[in-house]
Amino acid sequence: MNIVVCIKRVPQTADAQVRVDSSGKDIEKERLTFDLNESDAYALEQAVLFKEQSGGTITAVSVGHPDTEDTLRMVLAKGADTAIRIKAEDFDELDGYKTAQILKTVIEKAEFDMIFTGCMATDDGYYQVGVNLAQLLGIPHATLVSSIEIGDGAARIKRELEGGLLEHDEISLPALFSVQTGINVPRYASLIAIRKAAKKEIAAVGQDDIDKDALVLNTQIEELFVPPVTKRAEIFSGTPEEVSGKLADMLNEKGLI
Amino acid sequence: MAEILALVEHRQGSLRDVTFELMSCGRKLAENLDTRLTAVLLGHNTGEFADDLKTQAHRILVLDDERFKDFNSESYQQALSQVIKSENPVITLIGHTAFGMSLCPALGAQLDIPSSTDCLDIEMNDGGLKVIRQMYEGKLDARVRFRESPSYLVTIRTGCFPAEDGNLQAEIVSSDLKAAEPQHLKFIEYLEAAVGDVDITKADVVVGVGRGIKEKENMAMVEEFAGMIGGVVACTRPIVDAEWLPKDRQVGSSGKTVKPKLYIALGISGAFQHTAGMKGSDTIIAVNKDPDAPIFGEADYGIVDDLFKVLPALRDKITELKQ
Amino acid sequence: MNKKKNIADQINPEIRDALLEMGADGIYRCYQCGKCAGTCPWFPVGTYDFPIFRLPLEAALGMIASSEDKDELAAEIDKIYRCVGCEACVDQCPHGINIPSIFRAGRRLLVDFGSYPEILKSTVRKIHDVGNPVGEPREKRSDWARDLNVPVFEPGMEFLYFSCCISSYDPRVKSVARAVAGILQKAGISFGILQSEESCCGEAIRRIGSETVYEEVAKANTSAFERNSVAKVLVNSPHCYTSFKNDYPELGVKFDVLHISEHLSDLIESGAIKPDKEFAKKVVYHDPCALGRQNDIYEAPRNVLRSIPGLELLEVENFNHGLSVCCGAGSGGLWMEWDKDERIAGVRVTQLIDTGADVIAVACPYCLQMLEETAKSMGHDIPVMDIAEILAESCL
Numbered sequence: 001m002n003i004v005v006c007i008k009r010v011p012q013t014a015d016a017q018v019r020v021d022s023s024g025k026d027i028e029k030e031r032l033t034f035d036l037n038e039s040d041a042y043a044l045e046q047a048v049l050f051k052e053q054s055g056g057t058i059t060a061v062s063v064g065h066p067d068t069e070d071t072l073r074m075v076l077a078k079g080a081d082t083a084i085r086i087k088a089e090d091f092d093e094l095d096g097y098k099t100a101q102i103l104k105t106v107i108e109k110a111e112f113d114m115i116f117t118g119c120m121a122t123d124d125g126y127y128q129v130g131v132n133l134a135q136l137l138g139i140p141h142a143t144l145v146s147s148i149e150i151g152d153g154a155a156r157i158k159r160e161l162e163g164g165l166l167e168h169d170e171i172s173l174p175a176l177f178s179v180q181t182g183i184n185v186p187r188y189a190s191l192i193a194i195r196k197a198a199k200k201e202i203a204a205v206g207q208d209d210i211d212k213d214a215l216v217l218n219t220q221i222e223e224l225f226v227p228p229v230t231k232r233a234e235i236f237s238g239t240p241e242e243v244s245g246k247l248a249d250m251l252n253e254k255g256l257i
Numbered sequence: 258m259a260e261i262l263a264l265v266e267h268r269q270g271s272l273r274d275v276t277f278e279l280m281s282c283g284r285k286l287a288e289n290l291d292t293r294l295t296a297v298l299l300g301h302n303t304g305e306f307a308d309d310l311k312t313q314a315h316r317i318l319v320l321d322d323e324r325f326k327d328f329n330s331e332s333y334q335q336a337l338s339q340v341i342k343s344e345n346p347v348i349t350l351i352g353h354t355a356f357g358m359s360l361c362p363a364l365g366a367q368l369d370i371p372s373s374t375d376c377l378d379i380e381m382n383d384g385g386l387k388v389i390r391q392m393y394e395g396k397l398d399a400r401v402r403f404r405e406s407p408s409y410l411v412t413i414r415t416g417c418f419p420a421e422d423g424n425l426q427a428e429i430v431s432s433d434l435k436a437a438e439p440q441h442l443k444f445i446e447y448l449e450a451a452v453g454d455v456d457i458t459k460a461d462v463v464v465g466v467g468r469g470i471k472e473k474e475n476m477a478m479v480e481e482f483a484g485m486i487g488g489v490v491a492c493t494r495p496i497v498d499a500e501w502l503p504k505d506r507q508v509g510s511s512g513k514t515v516k517p518k519l520y521i522a523l524g525i526s527g528a529f530q531h532t533a534g535m536k537g538s539d540t541i542i543a544v545n546k547d548p549d550a551p552i553f554g555e556a557d558y559g560i561v562d563d564l565f566k567v568l569p570a571l572r573d574k575i576t577e578l579k580q
Numbered sequence: 581m582n583k584k585k586n587i588a589d590q591i592n593p594e595i596r597d598a599l600l601e602m603g604a605d606g607i608y609r610c611y612q613c614g615k616c617a618g619t620c621p622w623f624p625v626g627t628y629d630f631p632i633f634r635l636p637l638e639a640a641l642g643m644i645a646s647s648e649d650k651d652e653l654a655a656e657i658d659k660i661y662r663c664v665g666c667e668a669c670v671d672q673c674p675h676g677i678n679i680p681s682i683f684r685a686g687r688r689l690l691v692d693f694g695s696y697p698e699i700l701k702s703t704v705r706k707i708h709d710v711g712n713p714v715g716e717p718r719e720k721r722s723d724w725a726r727d728l729n730v731p732v733f734e735p736g737m738e739f740l741y742f743s744c745c746i747s748s749y750d751p752r753v754k755s756v757a758r759a760v761a762g763i764l765q766k767a768g769i770s771f772g773i774l775q776s777e778e779s780c781c782g783e784a785i786r787r788i789g790s791e792t793v794y795e796e797v798a799k800a801n802t803s804a805f806e807r808n809s810v811a812k813v814l815v816n817s818p819h820c821y822t823s824f825k826n827d828y829p830e831l832g833v834k835f836d837v838l839h840i841s842e843h844l845s846d847l848i849e850s851g852a853i854k855p856d857k858e859f860a861k862k863v864v865y866h867d868p869c870a871l872g873r874q875n876d877i878y879e880a881p882r883n884v885l886r887s888i889p890g891l892e893l894l895e896v897e898n899f900n901h902g903l904s905v906c907c908g909a910g911s912g913g914l915w916m917e918w919d920k921d922e923r924i925a926g927v928r929v930t931q932l933i934d935t936g937a938d939v940i941a942v943a944c945p946y947c948l949q950m951l952e953e954t955a956k957s958m959g960h961d962i963p964v965m966d967i968a969e970i971l972a973e974s975c976l
């Protein structure tokens with residue numbers, strides 16, 4: 001089984017302060033920490049589990065700026081065999097579709113049975129790249145995958161639908177799977193693997209290899225802004241004891257406890 | 258002006274709520290653009306669905322085929338691409354659902370039509386098509402402009418356009434497009450996630466925990482608190498991913514929808530996938546350290562502080578009150 | 581999948597070299613006598629097997645965090661993060677081997693590749709993002725002092741009071757900073773704070789293995805000190821103390837550091853502070869590792885307590901001074917959650933309570949938080965207080 005995994009380095013914003021920068025179209029990045037996108041970690045782990053099961057190689061690909069190499073090295077240490085960075089700096093503004101077109105030019109040259117991506121990136125939340133890519137490569141895809149069993153030339157998958165329901169499908173290989181978090185437990189990298197990864201070449205691909213003019217940009221960010229406040233909770237303030245007192249009284253008055 | 262298309266979504270023999278939301282959105286757009294809304298209904302024996310949608314659109318285009326009974330991204334894509342080619346709509350609306358996420362980006366790439374997913378609002382004028390989408394885990398919104406194109410594809414987030422009664426009289430048109438046998442993807446069945454002994458959808462008080470709880474060990478404290486106020490413990494998806502609670506306790510778009518009298522959100526950021534499952538609660542209280550956490554936009558009452566400080570204090574106060 | 585191989589296959593000189601490069605000194609001097617493991621606080625915990633006497637040998641063979649099996653590897657990495665850096669083992673080793681620095685060498689390699697526990701990652705991330713492990717905005721760093729008229733530090737003032745992230749932000753531990761400020765004001769000491777210019781000292785994350793973020797905050801602090809011509813820094817956290825005193829000089833900066841217990845003890849001796857209200861309680865003092873064992877400050881905090889009228893000072897016989905048992909909060913331990921029956925703090929709380937004390941006294945915000953929370957979770961309602969809080973009750 002040869003597997004390609006697409007990954008992205010993203011700012012970790014869940015409990016950080018996110019501010020719009022002076023261009024109004026991007027965020028202030030200096031004070032943020034960057035790491036592997038959450039669902040991509042599960043995509044990688046899924047690939048490594050299959051490799052452990054039935055051999056083959058894993059190629060990790062990312063469209064990203066130079067510091068993406070750090071993330072790719074991490075991915076190598078966790079089980080990928082080779083890594084390719086596509087130089088984001090060569091391609092101006094990107095959206096999901098343009099990223100997919102760029103990935104396609106690189107991945108179509110590789111031999112693969114499966115492609116794994118995360119189901120969405122936590123920065124731009126496009127949910128696009130994986131499916132766009134499958135379509136451009138002319139292979140079938142499944143999104144929100146929460147379980148995969150590989151059979152002969154085909155895979156049995158479960159997709160997560162709304163309301164706690166799962167959809168059970170069969171899909172022929174090669175195929176692209178955009179995986180949901182929780183499909184497995186991502187692993188640590190061992191020191192041996194880390195040392196090996198530190199020495200590996202990371203291939204870089206840029207505008208010399210990809211025809212920039214053939215790429216289409218579908219959407220552009222015009223403005224980033226703090227979401228308008230539609231409803232706002234009444235905030236209790238004070239020490240934990242004070243706020244608890246107020247809250248408990250309110251609950252008591254309303255007969256909720 | 259060319260028409261607006263909106264895809265009807267149904268599952269296991271029922272129309273899904275998102276369908277009516279798309280129709281609301283589509284009617285609004287059609288009115289502004291002075292054009293018509295066509296509901297595209299792919300299914301089998303769909304008479305009842307068409308009846309239910311009669312007032313919602315100007316036209317219902319029905320593609321009836323055994324193979325459309327259950328969603329299959331391959332056969333749906335194949336049929337929809339033909340519909341789009343022949344109808345030339347200005348905008349095709351699809352729900353941002355597990356179906357839409359598979360369908361829309363594939364259609365966009367296949368037909369070379371610009372697409373955008375997970376849109377909260379949509380606006381079309383001389384400047385072209387613009388949408389509002391969320392970024393950075395709900396902390397910022399973006400206004401996004403599309404490249405100029407005769408046709409666009411958009412998936413709309415659920416809950417953004419409330420379903421409304423329509424006052425239209427739809428003309429029902431059967432299409433003679435036939436479904437092709439899918440080559441690559443075979444739908445097998447729907448599976449219900451296993452149900453445990455606690456049914457969070459039936460409780461009057463639900464205590465929701467999120468990643469702010471940090472460690473499995475701390476779950477005991479929440480269980481104890483919930484027990485004390487006669488509630489049950491539910492959670493966000495990362496808690497299920499970490500296997501600290503079973504899947505049937507997950508609240509949200511891919512979990513359960515709860516509407517208790519009281520929902521207490523502890524260390525939950527308020528991602529829309531979570532709030533989709535709890536915003537119908539009568540009273541919502543949120544405890545989160547981050548004053549900018551989106552959950553405060555859903556809650557009625559909020560406490561901006563460390564839950565590990567608040568919870569014990571709250572437990573003590575409630576014990577006091579009970580005595 | 582269990583791929584147990586024989587030892588010979590697992591030996592990896594390259595890992596050994598990498599560990600040596602990262603500061604794992606002295607590994608060849610170990611003769612596996614086991615004294616270190618006997619004094620390590622995990623030994624009395626008793627439910628977690630932590631044979632650290634094998635660590636130097638494992639390091640010399642390059643056999644650390646190197647299993648190919650996913651679950652075994654996870655257990656090995658968990659082990660590397662069990663060490664709370666109390667240095668009890670360092671004191672015992674007949675060959676002067678520093679076990680925690682071997683762990684730290686391994687951690688550095690892991691942190692560089694993001695291969696360490698998520699909970700610690702988020703701590704490092706917060707320190708990088710906002711300069712404190714709590715994840716609160718910088719602007720709120722001086723909120724504890726809002727109503728106290730504590731001036732902003734200006735050149736010419738005698739002391740910069742550096743109040744530690746925990747005592748600046750934690751709603752409970754804030755009262756330590758407030759007590760310190762109150763006492764200094766009463767004694768007429770010239771001091772100020774640097775508010776949002778201060779960052780975390782970085783001691784904990786350096787021990788977690790994040791050298792990069794440590795350097796970031798350390799440089800931010802030293803340049804803030806230089807900008808404001810700070811010559812003497814007063815701290816209430818032994819972790820800030822040890823970091824400023826033993827680590828910051830590597831960055832080529834010069835300033836004096838004083839732990840609050842030393843200064844308070846001097847002020848009492850000189851008569852500048854007169855504890856006159858009774859504090860008629862039996863108080864047991866817990867020696868924080870970073871203050872006692874690591875910096876030889878044993879008497880100053882005791883002097884402060886002894887000066888308080890009515891206070892009866894108790895000791896944990898056999899486990900005080902250099903033999904004090906860690907609270908478990910060092911080197912990232914404050915953020916780790918181990919199973920309930922696998923907690924170092926549990927051992928220490930029991931020892932402290934067994935002295936018959938009414939109050940547990942500490943001189944460290946980490947110990948305060950750890951011991952207080954553990955005592956509570958064990959169902960004890962004994963108060964845990966910082967010596968500054970007790971002194972404030974007696975002299976303010």
Ligand SMILES: Cc1cc2nc3c(=O)[nH]c(=O)nc-3n(C[C@H](O)[C@H](O)[C@H](O)COP(=O)(O)OP(=O)(O)OC[C@H]3O[C@@H](n4cnc5c(N)ncnc54)[C@H](O)[C@@H]3O)c2cc1C
Nearest residue numbers: 467468469493494509510511512524525526531546563564
């Ligand atoms: C297709 C899809 C479907 C999904 N379906 C669901 C679903 O059904 N249900 C669901 O829940 N999620 C779902 N998700 C995931 C969702 O996007 C979010 O990732 C998730 O809801 C976030 O969970 P959280 O709030 O627990 O964690 P986070 O977003 O990490 O938030 C943790 C919060 O805790 C706060 N916090 C941290 N420490 C403390 C403390 N000591 N005291 C107080 N507050 C603290 C932080 O400020 C933060 O706001 C889905 C995602 C996808 C892509």
Ligand code: SF4
Nearest residue numbers: 610612613614616673
């Ligand atoms: S005490 Fe020193 S010599 Fe003895 S086993 Fe421990 S490290 Fe080795």
Ligand code: SF4
Nearest residue numbers: 620663664666667669
């Ligand atoms: S420093 Fe403390 S916890 Fe770490 S190994 Fe030594 S005795 Fe054990």
